[in-house]
Amino acid sequence: MTGIAPEFDIGARLLAMRRAARLSQRQLAERAGVPHAQISVIETNRSSPSISTLRKILTGLNLTMADFFDGERAAPEGPFFGRDDLIDLTSKVPVSGAQDMEGRITFRQIGDARRNNLQMLHEVYEAGADTGETRLEHFSNEGGYVIEGALEVTVGEDVRVLCPGESYLFDSRIPHRFRNVHDGRTVVVSACTPPYL
Amino acid sequence: MTGIAPEFDIGARLLAMRRAARLSQRQLAERAGVPHAQISVIETNRSSPSISTLRKILTGLNLTMADFFDGERAAPEGPFFGRDDLIDLTSKVPVSGAQDMEGRITFRQIGDARRNNLQMLHEVYEAGADTGETRLEHFSNEGGYVIEGALEVTVGEDVRVLCPGESYLFDSRIPHRFRNVHDGRTVVVSACTPPYL
DNA sequence: TGCGCCTGTCAAATATTTTGAGCACCCCAG
DNA sequence: CTGGGGTGCTCAAAATATTTGACAGGCGCA
Numbered sequence: 001m002t003g004i005a006p007e008f009d010i011g012a013r014l015l016a017m018r019r020a021a022r023l024s025q026r027q028l029a030e031r032a033g034v035p036h037a038q039i040s041v042i043e044t045n046r047s048s049p050s051i052s053t054l055r056k057i058l059t060g061l062n063l064t065m066a067d068f069f070d071g072e073r074a075a076p077e078g079p080f081f082g083r084d085d086l087i088d089l090t091s092k093v094p095v096s097g098a099q100d101m102e103g104r105i106t107f108r109q110i111g112d113a114r115r116n117n118l119q120m121l122h123e124v125y126e127a128g129a130d131t132g133e134t135r136l137e138h139f140s141n142e143g144g145y146v147i148e149g150a151l152e153v154t155v156g157e158d159v160r161v162l163c164p165g166e167s168y169l170f171d172s173r174i175p176h177r178f179r180n181v182h183d184g185r186t187v188v189v190s191a192c193t194p195p196y197l
Numbered sequence: 198m199t200g201i202a203p204e205f206d207i208g209a210r211l212l213a214m215r216r217a218a219r220l221s222q223r224q225l226a227e228r229a230g231v232p233h234a235q236i237s238v239i240e241t242n243r244s245s246p247s248i249s250t251l252r253k254i255l256t257g258l259n260l261t262m263a264d265f266f267d268g269e270r271a272a273p274e275g276p277f278f279g280r281d282d283l284i285d286l287t288s289k290v291p292v293s294g295a296q297d298m299e300g301r302i303t304f305r306q307i308g309d310a311r312r313n314n315l316q317m318l319h320e321v322y323e324a325g326a327d328t329g330e331t332r333l334e335h336f337s338n339e340g341g342y343v344i345e346g347a348l349e350v351t352v353g354e355d356v357r358v359l360c361p362g363e364s365y366l367f368d369s370r371i372p373h374r375f376r377n378v379h380d381g382r383t384v385v386v387s388a389c390t391p392p393y394l
Numbered sequence: 395t396g397c398g399c400c401t402g403t404c405a406a407a408t409a410t411t412t413t414g415a416g417c418a419c420c421c422c423a424g
Numbered sequence: 425c426t427g428g429g430g431t432g433c434t435c436a437a438a439a440t441a442t443t444t445g446a447c448a449g450g451c452g453c454a
Contacts, residue, residue, distance in 0.1 A: 010248060024400075035442070050245040051245045065262070069263040234414075238412085238433090244411055246411075
């Protein structure tokens with residue numbers, strides 16, 4: 001048996017986190033103090049790393065185990081969700097210029113994205129919030145609808161400011177960026193499939 | 198190198214969780230579908246289990262990875278903590294008669310218990326809340342001070358109702374139990390060393 | 395083109411974990 | 425006391441993960 005967990009894709013998750021940190025396998029390996037091949041093997045799910053190994057690697061990403069497995073947290077059953085049923089993903093979303101963005105962008109997920117293969121988020125951007133250029137390679141499609149405020153969305157070469165009632169939909173592989181250009185907060189309801197996290 | 202993680206004691210944590218679930222190593226092993234020796238080896242920190250293995254074991258305890266590593270979550274630095282800095286432990290505390298107690302007892306931790314080797318909690322018992330007989334074997338000492346309401350505390354053979362201003366302190370190895378006998382909520386500030394979770 | 399540097403992957407040797415059986419101990423009923 | 429059933433721990437073989445160094449492809453630049 002090649003003990004690979006089916007439910008939660010460790011490899012994909014690590015890959016996403018690493019990409020988000022803009023690190024190569026080798027860079028991460030050095031930070032974490034593990035051989036570089038290790039990263040490759042784990043990301044492609046060809047081994048189920050030991051806790052100690054995973055922890056070392058996570059150290060290089062400044063993440064805790066809890067952070068890493070947060071997505072696995074039991075989600076409310078549904079199909080209906082109250083205000084408090086939304087799952088806060090903020091800490092998990094690897095916003096590129098994360099230095100200054102702390103606490104300025106909030107993502108809350110509706111239900112169990114993985115099970116439904118659909119990730120719906122309620123996103124709140126405080127004034128000035130900016131994801132920076134997101135070059136995350138999730139092979140997904142994502143869309144969103146602006147509820148409040150004004151969101152500048154950049155997709156590849158296209159840029160546009162979206163106001164309440166306006167929306168977007170594109171292939172996630174295209175580098176994209178979200179920026180709140182409103183002086184108050186901007187609220188968006190978005191969807192992504194398959195789920196990013 | 199015998200890759201054992203120093204920071205977060207996996208073995209102790211698993212032991213605590215297993216005890217809380219009132220399962221023997223063999224019982225848990227069967228539920229989880231792993232050999233019983235595994236449990237022993239992990240609990241004594243003589244191996245750092247693979248993610249897939251740990252997940253299997255956790256399944257037998259009805260826990261997710263996120264639950265298990267929740268304690269490792271980055272705690273606020275301190276030495277001062279605002280209202281929102283307290284860490285909610287409610288989901289992690291294995292209250293014995295947990296069936297009915299859902300949402301009726303709240304535990305919030307102050308700062309990083311593990312680092313300071315001191316776990317301070319703000320506990321809120323809703324009307325009727327009862328921990329049931331807690332036969333948790335933590336080799337700790339714990340104390341508490343009642344802020345509001347009325348708490349019936351049972352320690353071994355001793356029983357007493359504590360009102361605001363009253364307090365308790367005892368060896369945690371003695372079976373104990375907390376019960377809110379007030380018709381409103383009861384609030385307690387407690388401490389435990391070394392930390393239970 | 396060819397050099398240098400980067401990327402990620404692969405294969406073989408080594409180290410660790412996992413496995414299943416067996417051991418010692420304790421408790422209780424016969 | 426003796427057998428049955430429980431507890432957790434130990435051991436050696438088998439399976440897996442980790443490590444190391446080599447490899448192929450991409451990219452920029454002389």
